[in-house]
Amino acid sequence: MTELQRVKIVLKTLISLGVAKNQEGVGKLLGYSNKSSFSQVINGKVNLPADFVDRLCALNTQINKEWIKTGIGNVLENDSNYNKGYNDENYNTSVNDFFTDASIKNQTLPLISAEAMIEYNAGNKRSIELNAAKFLIPTFQGSDYLITVIGSSMYPKYNNGDIVACKHLSLDTFFQWNKVYVINTEQGILVKRICKSENDDFVTIVSDNKDYNSFEIPKSKLLSIAIVTGVIRLE
Template identity: 70%
Template sequence: MNLPVDFVDRLCSLNSTISKDWIRTGNGNVLENDYNTNQSYNKDNTYNNTNESLSSGYFRSNSLPLISAETMIEYSVDNKEVAEASATQFLVPTFKGADYLITVIGSSMYPRYNNGDIVACKHLSLNTFFQWNKVYVINTEQGVLVKRICKSNNEDFVTIVSDNKEYDTFELPKSEILSIAIVTGVIRLE
């Protein structure tokens, strides 16, 4: 695709780390290495800074852990440090306010979310005010669900809805929710 030169220049002026070469050709990383701060981005766009460790500074305060479904139990017992310790950290500036990333498994939320997509999540307290019909990551004894939560006729339950019509809607007792997070963004795989 041929883009006007002034468009590329204007786009790159919005963020000095955006790679003009990547926009024009698709080659390399979407973000350029910033030689003034010794920060760089690896081929998978994870952050690397030669002057700071992964456990301190800018990276620590702005990165998001990609946690596994198995590690979600740690969030239910408020042990976030354990959950994040073994997780790969990603710097995704657009997801400010998110607490972690998790990979979508399965097709129950297709076409909104595909198997392998990565969603950004904002961890909430169990007595949260639900935003009906929003997508949440729900940790239960039977595993982690990425589902839409709707109001139930029973005050002690929520209605769990999949976007994929091949999956049935069901009622879940609020008491069976171990931890919950609202989905705030997605990284889509092709």
Template identity: 55%
Template sequence: MSELERIKIAVKTLISLGIGKNQEEIGTLMGYKSKSSFSQILTNKVPIPSGFVDKLCKLDNRLEKKWIISGEGNILGNIDNPKQVYKDEKQNEIDYFKEKGIPLIPVDAMAGYGAGDVQVMEYEAERFIVPTFKGSDYLISVRGSSMYPKYNSGDIVACKHLPLDTFFQWNKVYVLDTIQGVIIKRVCKAIKEEYVTIVSDNKSYDPFELHRSDIRSIAIVIGVIRLE
């Protein structure tokens, strides 16, 4: 993950913390007078200015500059003594900040993770504290274009683990660990009860049927961090 990608996640985190209502407001708080001048940085049209990360971290002292620059540690720290541009928090959000955060599981190591197999040690996974995703069990990056335009390759989705005998909410997006690998797809009803129909949002990919016994773990997607 590049520094720019971590900056984008930091901006999304500030929005979820209530520091700003949207990306434009975060830019205004940082001193950018126009929406385009701030967005050009996030879209890599202009280089990251000197002191940009320092200005970003001044909006809330829980943001970890070291994580943004190098990826070391966690995105949020100093959770017990927050200092913000303005403050409007609920107690349950404060309690959530004190948790360890949600692990970002690499796709290659995802197989078997939801089923309880030891694939990713706790210390190996980056962790993120995103209040909007409270209750999520893990994060995973989207690969490929099969779910475009719903999800782009590189987006990070938040997932909540479900039991294998779960009652599918038809047409919802799930992360399925299958014998063919990990897939992020819509699950729809099949003609035969022992099967489900796997559907991509990208119409270039044909739907197919998957036997329920080929599914090793199930998680429903409950949110996304989009990297513009």
């Protein structure tokens, strides 16, 4: 993940914390009166200004500068001074109350690569989580991990590079037909919509991109299942 991608995640985090209502609002807090100028920076059309990360971190004292620069650690730092960085005008009391619970502060989600997912599902969960970058995203409460969408088979629902939150389910789960799942198969990790098959021992795997054909797979060939609970879209 690049520094710019981490910056975009920080923008989403600041919005979810009530620092601003949207990306344009964050831009104004950073001193960008022109929406187009801020958009060019965020979309990589111009380089990040030298002081951009410092200004971004100044919007909330819990933003982890080291994570933005290197990817080491978490998006937010956990300390007793968490609330110092809130903007009073945009302060959201319910969000603040949510984060003052220590158990919530410590609930971070590991970002796991498709390759690491194979080991993760094989039982090496703890070692994979320890080595993965971790994120604290309040709206994904109850999810187990994050993965990056690769390819365009689920476009326009998900774009290549989007990050989806997943909740792990048991193999004997009751499927919610037409929902998007992350499934581990002998051919690798797939992010697909699962639909009912005419054969009770199979499920139908469907892509939202009509250029990709649907296919069926035996339920017995599903090595692991997780339902998608949210998405971070990289614009």
